[in-house]
Amino acid sequence: MSMGDRQGLPLPQRTYSLHIVLVGASHPGNLGAICRSMLNYGFASLRLVNPVCSPDDIEARNRAKHAGRILDSCQVYDSLEDATSDCSLTVGTSGKREIGTKTTFRHFMYPWEFAERLEDFTESVSLVFGEEGKGLSTDDLGLCDFLVTLPTWEGYPIANLSHAVNTCVYELHRTTVHSKQGSDPGIPDIVPLERSLNPTLKSILQQGIMEMGQALPGNDDRKHSFSHNLRRGIMRSMPTEDEATRLIGGILDATTALQYVAGNSEWRSKRRRKITRNEEE
Structure with a gap:
């Protein structure tokens, strides 16, 4: 079965609805790569806040490959507040390692803990990423309920935007696989989660x-x-x-x-x- 033939399979069923929100996305290649990562792990809702590049950019389309449908259906907003107004939980992301009084402003958790917290969550969630090279502004960070950060090397903690999105959606999907493999047609079942012999x-x-x-x-x-x-x-x-x-x-x-x-x-x-x-x- 070719990739095109597999597009009819249902997305994995989750108790929550996830919206990936990109603020000030400026590189069409990253935008396309993010769409591909999202669909790889069964997510399809993308929201753009004041994007600098267009979802119709040819580079974005080429990098998205078979995930072009996400670019077709993505929604564009003028502010982060508007993009997350229908969400019960707004989670920001940041790679900055603040010290001193600024530390308390960044209430971090790692992606796997975030995934565990969402297992029984039944509302809409927005996962927000800032502009390449800048991250989220102080005002945007203030709109977030808490922040997720990657456990990157302290010597070079800031990850590429598309890599950061990929890591987060992978962890969310991994948790879904552990809980629903064998019962959800959108979840791969080729690798057994438990290895045992009768x-x-x-x-x-x-x-x-x-x-x-x-x-x-x-x-x-x-x-x-x-x-x-x-x-x-x-x-x-x-x-x-x-x-x-x-x-x-x-x-x-x-x-x-x-x-x-x-x-x-x-x-x-x-x-x-x-x-x-x-x-x-």
Whole structure:
């Protein structure tokens, strides 16, 4: 399925509505990249406050790729107050590390804590980002209920605008994946959140490893050492049930081949996978 064909999938369902608000956006490339990050993680509401660049800029469109629909539907406002008037929570962002009396003005939390706070929130939220190279003004910061900051290196704390947006929406989406994977068609389900084997499958895997070790040439110590190390190596990787099933099939094939080469009749009487007459010859 191509990317264009996947656009019909629903966005992830969340208890809250998120609006990304950009104040004074001036670089069309960043604007397009932000749209792409937003749609990558299932967010589609963008609001622009006094933008310096246009949503129709060709660079913005090129950088947005398949997220051009966000540029099509974005709303433009004259003030941050207007852009957030329908939101129950207004969260600003800043990378500045103030000291002294200014510290209390910036009530920070990290993106993952912000994401956790929103898990059960049921209203509209605006996440506000300032202009590239300037950030939010003191007045705009004063309109925010609290601020989120990235845990960047103290020696160079200010991140690119599109990178900052990407980090925040990623953390929000990560929390959604943890809570809704398997129950929301808009959430990827290809990677299991928990890696475990049921006892029956684990027993079959261990038996296969033991039989493979016994089929090896050499003394009992070598066979036991091989089986022990292979079992520990596989289990240390915490395979999924699908991975374990595939490993079992390969181990059984290898065991059958070792028994056949060694002239061990068990390859014929106890093999679990069919071998053609040509293979027997």
